[in-house]
Amino acid sequence: MSKLTLSKALNEGLRRALEADPKVMIMGEDVGKLGGVFRVTDGLQKDFGEHRVVDTPLAESGIIGTAIGLALRGYRPVCEIQFDGFVFPATDQIISQLAKMRYRSRGKISLPVVIRIPCGGGIGAVEHHSESPEAYFTHAAGLRVVACADAADAYSMIQLAIASDDPVIFFEPKRRYWDKGEVDTTAPLDSAQPLDRARVVLAGTDVTLLSYGPLVRTCVEAAMAVARERSVEVIDLRSLSPLDMATIGESVRRTGRCVVAHEAPVYSGLGAEIAARVTEACFYHLEAPVLRVGGFATPYPPSRLEEHYLPDLDRILDGVDRAFSY
Amino acid sequence: MTETGLIQLLTPEGERVDNPAYPLDEAADIKGMYRDMVLVRRIDTEAIALQRHGELGLWASLLGQEAAQIGSGRALTPKDMAFPSYREHGVAWCRGLDPLRLLELFRGVSNGSWDPEEHKFHLYTIVIGDQTLHATGYAMGIQRDAAEDEAVIVYFGDGATSQGDVSEAFAWASVFNAPVVFFCQNNQWAISAPQDRQSRVPLYQRASGFGFPGVRVDGNDVLACHAVTRRALQAAREGQGPTLIEAYTYRMGAHTTTDDPTRYRLASDVEVWRLRDPIERVRSYLARSGQADSTFFAAIDAEANELGERIREGCRTLPDPAPLELFDHVYAGGSAILDDERERYAAYLESFEQTDTALEEAGL
Incomplete structure (x- = not known):
């Protein structure tokens, strides 16, 4: 076991x-030379060469489009989109080509491409550097969409994503890059939790x-804060598409209440899909409607306002309280 | 070369002209090229008729572009990889693809059922210009594999040159010196938009700004298209990087079977190009030079008739996929969400069968 930042854990996963x-x-x-603006790829070009760690021209569609071509040739490209808000020039290649190629070819073509995207706010950044675009991609059949939350999971998830024969959109929580956690870099990958499974982080x-x-x-901090009054079960979804409804349903049928929290706008967000599915799957067990806590139906605000936009511990607890008011 | 810089080896009248920079390949099988062009034109004619009969949902005609496609397609070696848009039926033919595989797509039976690696011919790409980046990436893979006997060709049209992805592909291919040939069939129409809506400069000149050579070839001259493409592919294999070829041609038919070109262009303009027909000039040349006689031409026509028959019959009998195939091949690793949808829909379909059986048993 070693204590690594989430950024370093990803770096070690990529190296492996x-x-x-x-x-x-x-x-x-x-x-390459810089090691990425968040240093996630630090040192990899030096050790693996310019043919394997490629500094590309500044063109997001080009990155994904050529990665598709490389995958057709048998390579497994791991693409970095520098910031969440810069993925949109590549969405045509992602949604019209990357996601659909297996289906189009009746399974003859696999495109094992991973797209790493630092996501979310809370770092006081300028516009386009704090967004949460996951719902655009969970709506596209053929993509796996995952998000890592801590160093240990990031280390194995990035390797599982690379090993997957499906294209994977891999969200990295940029304000957690420097959070440290224990990572077992000696554990075999087979022992890691599968990529499409949610994880109960805190039982309740x-x-x-x-x-x-x-x-x-x-969410864990919020649960700890009210631990004396309420027993909150926190689940890290990990896989946003496909959703692990088995784990979610098992929990909600036990607790009878469900709150979904994400930074992305609530309207048409992933929480809406979860709420609809939980309602259908757990209707007779629910004591309250499934509630959502998230960003507002505005563009991401200037950073001096982001503390109001982003769900924090209090807003999440407000959502939890509301679940007990029915 | 003519005054416009157009590379030509066979005039519209069927006269051979020499171009020292692009000598005719001694082994060039001109009679074979003629045969290919006649046969792919027949595929095209049959497909349009099948669409009119309701057997195809749509067809994108290659009429007028036979020389550009057969000339370039025949310049490929078996190891070279081709990335088409959606009109490259002639290139598909050169890659040994059964025309019925193309018809499947336009009939709505599949989105592309052939194995791209088996034919070295990628699936049709319908979003304009996307495939130029795929081809460039594939060429970067060839570099990494140090496969010095392989190159890539990618097909797109004049309209596609306005797409950002095409410019990105030019930039990437250039800075990485990728072994890719950009083959632009300038058929002068992007549905209703004429070429001057896409560019103020001749398209082949775009290449110079990206730092690689661009050439304009008579796209209705199969010999010139063959020679120019062969040289560009060879340059790519030898590590000289990309070339842009602008095959200057004309879309003689509609954009697709849903289009009505009489709304935006003059019949007289089309007539000018009819005189530059890619097949007629080769026929004239072969006949006049004594390389082929009426027996040869009659045999090809008979072969075209047989092909037409096979296509008509084959298209009508293409089976529809089974309903639950709808759910296949979305993920390599499966999806519980999708499994659930498949299961529910199967049960839903099953419920009709049960109702039908019950009604039958009740004698209703």
């Missing part, structure tokens, strides 16, 4: 994937609190 399979490549803006009996990415830690 590069070592394990010569077809694995890393490509993106500033990922009164209410199920679902989240992913940067808010998982906030």
Whole structure:
């Protein structure tokens, strides 16, 4: 076991994937010499060469489009999109090509491409650097969409994503990059939790609190804060598409209450899908409607306002309280 | 070369002209090229008729572009990889693809059922220009594999040159010196938009700003298209990087079977291009030079008739996929959400069968 930041855990995971399979490549803006703006790929170009860790031209569609071509040739590209708000120039390649190629080819083509995207707010950044675009991608059949929340999970999840024969959108909580956690870098990958399974982070009996990415830690802190009055079960979804409804349903049928928290706008967000599914699957067990806590139906605000936009511990607890008011 | 810089080896009248920079390949099988062009035109004619009969939902005609496609398609070696848009039926033919595989797509039976690696011919790409990046990435893979006997060709049209992805592909191919040939069939129409709505400069000149050569070839001259493409592919294999080829041609038919070109262009303009027909000039040349006689032409026509028959019959008997195939091949690793949908829909379909059986048993 070693104590690593989430950023370093990803770096170690990438290193291990590069070592394990010569077809694995890393490509993106500033990922080589600089090591990425968040240093996630630090040192990898030096150790694996410019052919495997590629500093690309500044063109997001180009990164994904050429990664598709490389995957058609048998490579396993891991692409970095520098910030959440910069993924949109690549959405045509992601949604029209990457997601659909297996279906289009009746299973003859696999595109094992991973797209790493630092996501979420809370770092006082300028516009386009704090967004949570996951719902755009969970709506596209053919993509796996996952989010890591801590160092240990990030380390294995990135390797599982690279090993997947499906394209994976891999969200990294940028304000948690420097959070440290114990990571077992000697554990075999087979022992890691599968990529499409949710994880109960904190067991509880009164209410199920679902989240992913940067808010998982906030949810745990919220649960601890009220531990004397309420027993809150916190689940890290990990996989946003497909959703692990088995784990979610099992929990909600036990607790009878469910709150979903994410940074993305509530309107048409992932929480809406979860609420509809939980309502259908757990209707006779519910003591209250499934409630959502998240960003507002505004564009991401200037950073001096983001503390009001982002769900924090108090707003999450407000959501939990509301679940007990029915 | 003509005054416009157009590379030509065979005039519209069927006269051979020499171009020292692009010598005719001694092994070039001109009679074979003629045969291919006649046969792919027949595929096209049959497909349009099948669409009119309701057997295809749509067809994108290649009429007028036979030379550009057969000339370039025949320049490929078996190891080269081709990335088409959605009109490259002639290139598909050169890659050994059964035309019925193309018809499946336009009939709505599949979105592309052939194995791209088996034919070295990628699936059709309908979003304009997307495939130029795929081709460039594939070429980057060839570099990493140090496969020096392989190159990539990617097909797109004049309209596609306005897409950002095409410019990105040019930039990437250039800075990475990727072994890819950009083959632009300038058929002068992006549905109703003429080429001057896409560019103020001739399209082949775009390449110079990206730092690689661009050439304009008579796209209705199969010999010139063959020679120019062969040279560009060879340059790519030898590590000289990308080339842009602008095959200057004309879309003689509608954009697709749903289009009505009489709304936006003059019949007289089309007539000018009819005189530059890609097949007629080769026929004239072969006949005049004594390389082929009426027996040869009659045999090809008979072969085209047989092909037409096979396509008509084959298209009508293409089976529809089974309903639950709808759910197949979305994920390699499966999805519990999708499994649930499949299961529910199967039960829903089953409920009709049960009702039908019950009614039958009740004698209703």
